[in-house]
Amino acid sequence: MEADIEVAGAGAAAYSTAELMAVVMSRALEHNDGQVGGVGAGATIPMAALRLATLTVAPGLNWFCGSSGGFNPTFDHLPLTAADPRALHGAEATQTMQDIVDLGGSGRWGFGFHGGMQIDRYGNANLIGIGPYDNLRVRGPGSVGLPWAARMSGAYLFTWHHNPRVFVERVDHLSGPGWLDGDSSRAELLDGVPGPRLVFTPLCVMDFHETSHAMRLLSVHPGHSVGDVAAQTGFDVIVPDDVPETPRPTDQELFLLRTRVDRGRQLRDLRLTVG
Numbered sequence: 001m002e003a004d005i006e007v008a009g010a011g012a013a014a015y016s017t018a019e020l021m022a023v024v025m026s027r028a029l030e031h032n033d034g035q036v037g038g039v040g041a042g043a044t045i046p047m048a049a050l051r052l053a054t055l056t057v058a059p060g061l062n063w064f065c066g067s068s069g070g071f072n073p074t075f076d077h078l079p080l081t082a083a084d085p086r087a088l089h090g091a092e093a094t095q096t097m098q099d100i101v102d103l104g105g106s107g108r109w110g111f112g113f114h115g116g117m118q119i120d121r122y123g124n125a126n127l128i129g130i131g132p133y134d135n136l137r138v139r140g141p142g143s144v145g146l147p148w149a150a151r152m153s154g155a156y157l158f159t160w161h162h163n164p165r166v167f168v169e170r171v172d173h174l175s176g177p178g179w180l181d182g183d184s185s186r187a188e189l190l191d192g193v194p195g196p197r198l199v200f201t202p203l204c205v206m207d208f209h210e211t212s213h214a215m216r217l218l219s220v221h222p223g224h225s226v227g228d229v230a231a232q233t234g235f236d237v238i239v240p241d242d243v244p245e246t247p248r249p250t251d252q253e254l255f256l257l258r259t260r261v262d263r264g265r266q267l268r269d270l271r272l273t274v275g
Contacts, residue, residue, distance in 0.1 A: 018045055019267045032110055038109060042115075047078065070087045075089040078262040110153060111156065116171070120167075123179055155195070163275050228274070
């Protein structure tokens with residue numbers, strides 16, 4: 001119910017939850033320095049993270065905004081979607097949608113960001129709809145580019161909302177394959193291409209267990225607890241004995257984010273929710 005939904009708080013007046021997520025995601029992209037990757041339509045926070053990463057931990061990153069085709073943009077006013085004309089600002093090149101589809105389908109993306117109306121314990125995502133296919137309670141936009149997760153060796157999952165309706169035991173429909181049924185199921189079906197690495201939410205960061213490939217809690221954002229994550233997740237997430245707090249943004253990271261990436265402060269106004 002609406003009364004149970006609250007705007008996610010970062011636990012500090014100095015930054016918003018969306019800013020925290022953008023910073024945390026940018027740090028993870030050090031792993032992808034030198035690779036080529038991209039984002040889809042509703043990727044405001046990943047675009048901020050990618051732009052920030054090129055200014056900090058991953059100067060050799062090459063990335064594109066899927067809907068606009070802008071390659072390595074240098075915007076300082078954050079686009080609201082990948083189709084926003086601002087996603088072309090300072091771009092080194094542009095690509096047609098046909099080129100982008102070819103990159104995704106052929107597995108030449110080193111990494112990418114995607115989410116879903118539902119995400120399950122193995123990182124499978126659903127954008128088709130909620131309920132039986134012939135009688136959907138809620139219709140989604142369709143699979144869009146999520147099937148490319150089958151060919152992507154470095155996928156990241158993200159969501160603006162953390163609640164049991166998003167994080168479900170099993171997705172109603174499979175749009176973007178994660179680790180499928182866990183264990184070795186993905187390796188057997190998808191030629192050994194690894195599944196998603198990390199999951200970013202308004203509450204926490206999660207990864208996947210090395211052998212079972214079930215979702216595991218990696219860190220909890222400031223102002224929240226392990227209990228909050230458990231209460232808002234529709235399956236039993238793996239909880240290690242010691243779960244650290246997500247490191248807060250540094251002054252330098254916030255300075256770069258607000259002056260070189262998001263001068264319009266879009267990330268201050270995004271409505272991320274818990275519950």
